[in-house]
Amino acid sequence: MTTPRTADELGAPLGAEELKEATSAIVANIEQVIEGKTAIVRLALAVLLAEGHLLIEDVPGVGKTKLAKALARSIDCSVRRIQFTPDLLPSDVTGVSVYNQENHDFEFKPGAVFANLVVGDEINRASPKTQSALLECMEERQVTVDGTTYYLQTPFMVIATQNPIEMEGTYPLPEAQRDRFTARLAMGYPAPGAELAMLDHHGASDPLDELRAVTDANMIRRLIHTVRQVYVADSIKQYAVDLVTATREAPDLRLGASPRSTLQLLRTARAVAALEGRDFVLPDDLQALAVPVLAHRLIPTAEAQLARRTTDAIVSDILHKLQIPTSDQHNSRRR
Template identity: 80%
Template structure:
């Protein structure tokens, strides 16, 4: 039976030295790229979301590899993985679990649902009813499931990777704002370039190589990598820049709903992960700028006038980033350790 698991630093284990961290993450990225051709930046962002203890929404047109990316990430790590095919008739109890009466013990027993795994791959999440979608709210934010008044913790790492098709309307239920806000980042796959598509024909033409993909890491290593990311230094100027960036979405004339304080936290956590993936133990303004669109754009709502002008939230966020002043003293931003103990992260 699932048990409540505290999410403490001790549970994660000792942080990996940065050299070992980069070796481990590069191995995961290279492994996924055996399946996903020519999408290194997308793969790295997906991994960064995992290490930032977040959740990922992959949104794009059919057939570009959304589910392949989610399954390749799951198969690259030797941990528990469950897949949920979201359909209109899927029940909340199919996701969270249900209490069943045991005639032998004359008591109710909890039968865990598909959410009880380290990596949960949710295919076509917007095909589930709003009632079933809402079953994920507690899981994604509090990392626990409450059934019949009893809470059951979800083990670390825990990540929901969901896909959805943005252009289909029949039989779909758009994700509400509260649901979208719980996804750390939204990414699109995009069409591959000609060379990558040609290589895909050779690699995938006869059979699906996903079945032969072997894990190159495990849950314990991922927990230690998460501990490393938590230790990445963020200067006060970077924190202020993150707050200013999110505040700009709330004051933008083209947006009627800006990003939430949760978005600020997710932006900073993901920036820590990106910095670690680059081999740095500190966050730069460039990290926040590169993450602004994938982390913020799916949380905001544009005004009717902006929609009539065909202004996407991605374009609005990108323009806000371009206009917002960045911290000027980048040397101090990177190397100020007045409130940071350099020994907190082991160096390779």
């Protein structure tokens, strides 16, 4: 259960054409199930290649679980699903040591988190105690049970869905849990044309049943290694720090973004740049990712809540006020 860490274990990085071919195949495969949501599908894939975790939040029935399952089925790797319910126990997630009468010793039975892709359905319907079982594995990619540490495989990604907290039977995710999700997406309702096409394609059968893997875990590891090589100029790094710092100083926010969010913002920007066929990050990448990567980590003040100011709107305002890097170094490769 060791996790590949070195470049040799991750495999050789891919060329631009190989990366484009592999990622385009995954996106096209998912779009057989999720119609008219190309930007959301690509961002979900970018989070995977950034070695992050994805939170999909929206009202029931808009395809949150279908997106998670379609991404999982597009990759030939181990997949486990956890249906979060109020009676789910932490040991159901992480695993438990069971006494083996034949060996007269305790034997570890891995929980559902021991997979490459873990689909957590309606995560905010479980108790905070059970939700906290994911904290160690999402940040450190390991699980500690009875003093023994078990490492998770690479790739490892948690794709969780949740209903808005106004819905019946939901618990708000604690700040530590939200901060471990790299990005939060909202599916939104489909466009009328896409919904009409959905009636034709999904009316008689579920396209998930016919979905086949178009890549495997080894290729995903190579894609991850390729994304790590994408160049980030010093001016871009400073822009990321300025953006996160601005959230900590914003008068409408009681809690700003953490240093972890700065790291995840850059990692996801690298992945987005790679998906666009570039080997360098642009300020536009950070601007496009600021809301999905930062907004769910922030806590507005009571005054902002009374004024119905959302964290998405606050981050958008910060982007408009912040100076964009003008150095021409951000679009040139490191020499």
